[in-house]
Amino acid sequence: MTLRLLPWEPEYGTNLRSENDEVPSDEPRPYVDLGCEVAAELWSPREPKTATGRVPVQMVDGVRRAEAYAMDVDDEGQPVFGLFGSYGVGAARCDAKGARLLEETFAITRRYLHTGKGGQDWLLAAGRTALEFQARPARAAAKPGDPARTAADLVATLNRSMLDAETALALTLSEDESAITLVDGSLRGRAMPENLPGRLIAGYIKGIQEWYVGGKQLDVLIQLDVRGNERSPIFLIDHALLSDDATREDRALGRDARYSWYVRLAALDAQFHPLAGLARLEAPANQPFEDVVRLADDTAMTLPALASSPMRDPRAPQNLTPVGALEQALTHRLGDRLMVRRLLNAAVGRPAREAV
Amino acid sequence: MTGTPPQDAYRGLVLGTDREASTPLGFSVFVDEHSYLQLDDVVHVQTGLPGVGETVDVYGVVDEVTARQEGVSLTSDVGLVQEGLLPARNVVSAHVSVTRVEPEIYVPPMPGQRVSLAQGDARGTALYFDKMKERIPLGLSRTGEPVFGNLEFLDGTRGAHVNISGISGVATKTSYATYLLYALFEGGALGNRAANSKALIFNVKGEDLLFLDRPNRVTADDPEERERYAHLDLSVGPFERAGFFAPVRRGGQPMPDTGSRQEGVVGCFWTLREFCAKGYIQYLFADAESDRGQLSFLIDNVDGRLRTAARLTPVGTSNIEVDGEPMTTFDELLDAIDAHVDPDSDLVDKWTGTGASALATGTARAFMRRLRAAARHVGHLVRGDEFDHPEEHRVDLDGPHQVLVVDLHRLHDRAQRFVVGVLLQELTDRREGISGAERPAPFFVVVDELNKYAPREGRSPIKEVLLDIAERGRSLGIILIGAQQTASEVEPRIVANASFRVVGRLDAAEAQRGEYRFLGAAMRDRSVLLKPGSMIVQQPEIPVPLLVQFPHPSWATRKQEVADTGIGAASPTAVLSSFRAGRNDDRRFED
Numbered sequence A: 001m002t003l004r005l006l007p008w009e010p011e012y013g014t015n016l017r018s019e020n021d022e023v024p025s026d027e028p029r030p031y032v033d034l035g036c037e038v039a040a041e042l043w044s045p046r047e048p049k050t051a052t053g054r055v056p057v058q059m060v061d062g063v064r065r066a067e068a069y070a071m072d073v074d075d076e077g078q079p080v081f082g083l084f085g086s087y088g089v090g091a092a093r094c095d096a097k098g099a100r101l102l103e104e105t106f107a108i109t110r111r112y113l114h115t116g117k118g119g120q121d122w123l124l125a126a127g128r129t130a131l132e133f134q135a136r137p138a139r140a141a142a143k144p145g146d147p148a149r150t151a152a153d154l155v156a157t158l159n160r161s162m163l164d165a166e167t168a169l170a171l172t173l174s175e176d177e178s179a180i181t182l183v184d185g186s187l188r189g190r191a192m193p194e195n196l197p198g199r200l201i202a203g204y205i206k207g208i209q210e211w212y213v214g215g216k217q218l219d220v221l222i223q224l225d226v227r228g229n230e231r232s233p234i235f236l237i238d239h240a241l242l243s244d245d246a247t248r249e250d251r252a253l254g255r256d257a258r259y260s261w262y263v264r265l266a267a268l269d270a271q272f273h274p275l276a277g278l279a280r281l282e283a284p285a286n287q288p289f290e291d292v293v294r295l296a297d298d299t300a301m302t303l304p305a306l307a308s309s310p311m312r313d314p315r316a317p318q319n320l321t322p323v324g325a326l327e328q329a330l331t332h333r334l335g336d337r338l339m340v341r342r343l344l345n346a347a348v349g350r351p352a353r354e355a356v
Numbered sequence B: 001m002t003g004t005p006p007q008d009a010y011r012g013l014v015l016g017t018d019r020e021a022s023t024p025l026g027f028s029v030f031v032d033e034h035s036y037l038q039l040d041d042v043v044h045v046q047t048g049l050p051g052v053g054e055t056v057d058v059y060g061v062v063d064e065v066t067a068r069q070e071g072v073s074l075t076s077d078v079g080l081v082q083e084g085l086l087p088a089r090n091v092v093s094a095h096v097s098v099t100r101v102e103p104e105i106y107v108p109p110m111p112g113q114r115v116s117l118a119q120g121d122a123r124g125t126a127l128y129f130d131k132m133k134e135r136i137p138l139g140l141s142r143t144g145e146p147v148f149g150n151l152e153f154l155d156g157t158r159g160a161h162v163n164i165s166g167i168s169g170v171a172t173k174t175s176y177a178t179y180l181l182y183a184l185f186e187g188g189a190l191g192n193r194a195a196n197s198k199a200l201i202f203n204v205k206g207e208d209l210l211f212l213d214r215p216n217r218v219t220a221d222d223p224e225e226r227e228r229y230a231h232l233d234l235s236v237g238p239f240e241r242a243g244f245f246a247p248v249r250r251g252g253q254p255m256p257d258t259g260s261r262q263e264g265v266v267g268c269f270w271t272l273r274e275f276c277a278k279g280y281i282q283y284l285f286a287d288a289e290s291d292r293g294q295l296s297f298l299i300d301n302v303d304g305r306l307r308t309a310a311r312l313t314p315v316g317t318s319n320i321e322v323d324g325e326p327m328t329t330f331d332e333l334l335d336a337i338d339a340h341v342d343p344d345s346d347l348v349d350k351w352t353g354t355g356a357s358a359l360a361t362g363t364a365r366a367f368m369r370r371l372r373a374a375a376r377h378v379g380h381l382v383r384g385d386e387f388d389h390p391e392e393h394r395v396d397l398d399g400p401h402q403v404l405v406v407d408l409h410r411l412h413d414r415a416q417r418f419v420v421g422v423l424l425q426e427l428t429d430r431r432e433g434i435s436g437a438e439r440p441a442p443f444f445v446v447v448d449e450l451n452k453y454a455p456r457e458g459r460s461p462i463k464e465v466l467l468d469i470a471e472r473g474r475s476l477g478i479i480l481i482g483a484q485q486t487a488s489e490v491e492p493r494i495v496a497n498a499s500f501r502v503v504g505r506l507d508a509a510e511a512q513r514g515e516y517r518f519l520g521a522a523m524r525d526r527s528v529l530l531k532p533g534s535m536i537v538q539q540p541e542i543p544v545p546l547l548v549q550f551p552h553p554s555w556a557t558r559k560q561e562v563a564d565t566g567i568g569a570a571s572p573t574a575v576l577s578s579f580r581a582g583r584n585d586d587r588r589f590e591d
Helices: A151-173 A215-223 A244-252 A289-306 A321-333 A337-355 B077-083 B121-126 B173-186 B191-196 B223-231 B272-277 B280-285 B293-312 B330-341 B348-352 B361-381 B413-432 B461-476 B492-496 B514-527 B572-580
Strands: A057-073 A079-095 A098-114 A122-126 A129-137 A180-184 A201-205 A235-237 A258-264 A278-284 B010-014 B026-031 B042-048 B055-070 B089-102 B114-117 B135-140 B146-150 B162-165 B198-203 B242-247 B265-268 B320-322 B325-327 B403-407 B443-447 B478-484 B500-503 B534-538 B546-549
Touching: A057 A098, A057 A151, A057 A289, A057 A321, A057 A337, A079 A151, A079 A321, A098 A151, A098 A321, A098 B077, A122 A337, A151 A180, A180 A289, A258 A289, A278 A289, B026 B055, B042 B121, B055 B077, B055 B121, B055 B514, B089 B121, B135 B173, B135 B534, B135 B546, B162 B173, B173 B198, B173 B443, B173 B478, B198 B413, B272 B280, B272 B293, B272 B320, B272 B330, B280 B293, B280 B361, B280 B413, B280 B461, B293 B320, B293 B330, B293 B348, B293 B361, B320 B330, B325 B330, B330 B361, B361 B413, B413 B443, B413 B461, B413 B478, B461 B478, B461 B492, B478 B492, B500 B514, B514 B534
Parallel strands: A057 A180, A098 A129, A180 A201, B162 B478, B162 B500, B198 B403, B198 B443, B242 B265, B242 B403, B443 B478
Antiparallel strands: A057 A079, A079 A098, A122 A129, A201 A278, A235 A258, A258 A278, B010 B026, B010 B114, B026 B089, B042 B055, B042 B114, B055 B089, B135 B146, B320 B325, B500 B534, B534 B546
């Protein structure tokens, strides 16, 4: 194929980032079973057969922000890293009644994460309200059991708290079984209960880290046509398919088995790479396969309408229009960045001045 | 000071965004989605003074309402919202111009404070009605509540004069002026001065004002209109004491020169003696260009000679003697004047001197040319001894009539100027005597087409009289209700002296002129949309202009409306509905 552009604005990276291999390899991953729906050699674009039209969608998303890093000394005289961070989680819903932000689901949390033990909560008075940064010891990113050591660990902890909040909200919202509930990103590492019959929860991956499929299947992905609401066949990602050792380690990282499929969101113009108009979806593997097929068909029917336009969103078409609005609203709810920063300055500085 | 607003008056919250920040003189309201605010609504906010524990009541009037979609950034987003793809919210904000702050501590209402609709006493406070000792109903707000004006700024106590602007045919200037007179005379605000208060109206177009003394059956039969009068605390009826005057026709009978109404109309003229004694000759040169050196010198000169002639004429006659010769008609007088100013005549040195002060031939010719041109249209209004009882054929300013309508609509423009000038001078002469009296009963003068009588540029005798009234009228008890299509073409001092500035439908270009800056941007834009029967009124005490609607006249404005005729009348319902629709096709209102 000749040179083609990728549509995201460069400061957001690309939606075709590849961690493990710079270019897709011809062979599928060993922990992937391509033959769940159709045999790997029979892969072809699939039109949604079980779905007849758009279904209600609920989209859960979160935003987070590091407000300030800090340094402290604990009781034993050891230096302690700290991070003041905020995150907000909420959902938007599109159904026959229109699109709306589910403002009742919006929750803003503020944390003082640190590498020490205990720690002091910070209450920042801001007009008629107060911002409460609750102190929490952070966990190491590599081994969640261990205490955090680095600034990256602090950010990872903040991120994990947000993901947990998103998952919890998605589980609550998915009680409405008439709607698809999308969470942002892979289901990997999300604390999902064992069995959720009837729930239509899917992970929505806009930036594709890893293709999972082989070169032959990539050709099928390129052929997917948005006019037919086509999707790829469903495949299984399960690290238990690997050798025993690898499985144990992957299990330790929380890499649970899940079904996945690709949906074409938009027919991009000729200057863009045809793989750039795709999104990948995931569903927990512990459910009847026909439910997954239905979910995959529903997403294929529903998501292209929600794909954003490059005029609105720098991560078009993958960042769905309602999600863009949701992110904007949640970021707004985090409060003005400079304002929070100033409140922190004042709160941290005041006791010191009084001590002088 | 008017207590806490009731719960159901709640309309929204004070805004405090950068774009819609709150100030002591204006703020915006996030309008509650379960209610609404519209233009002209009167609102009330209570704001606390930190550290003092006192409450400040802020009142204002809504002058702009804006609906926006929150959560959209692109033009096409509205389509996405309608398709149910993009979550967004419709929000309405209203801008409020502050009218009053009690006590006078000018703090901005705090963002988040509750804004309520000002009703009852609160509305009265917001619009200063509580401060008006004597008030007249200026009309109804669009929500049907009366809007008052402070009489003290109208009757000369603290201010005087009304100026009305608007497009002819749509702005209903004369109708509003007539309504104001009705409200003044019939509304009781003038108290015991009402009996002696008078008004002089010049009817310059149509015959709309010639039926003021007859009830309007269209209005009387309409319960809705009657209710509007009731809200204004006015009775439904005609002007009780109206007198009608029209200059006499040419010819041998002192018959009024009017159209469909002859009965009860006094045909009036002026005598040669009056003409000479009072210097009315200057009103024959009443166009602005007459103030040109030699010519005006000559006019003054002739004026002086005629006054002398009047003094020397024996009493008991309407004629005038020039050099001992009796003049019995205006033409004879003209010939005598001609003989005295014609440089070729042997009489000329008697009046205009010889030698260095001698008149240039050109000037004398110009003078006579203008005089004769004017005389063609005016001559029949100045009579000698030909009619008996000249005192019965005059506009009797001291007579029993409260409203004196002078019908000029059949007169030539020059004759109109002459009559207006002469009557205004007569009025000011008469009122000089009462100067200094304690609150004289006001004499209202309605003059339309001010741009003709007192144009911005140039000088003319009528303009001098009008300026005199504008500047000294308060002490003379003469209140000028002036009207014009375009205030920008009228002598600024006359407009500036008016306490009440009223605007009907304006021409879009005219509305952008500096003369209308008092309207503010929002009202200026609205002034080009006003329908007949709607006016914007600015008065000294209220810092924002208010929109008022005045009721359909309860006096007849045409023969068909007269309650006791009923000949050939249009269906009353049809007439009224076209009035309500704001159409002007039946010339409901006269400008």
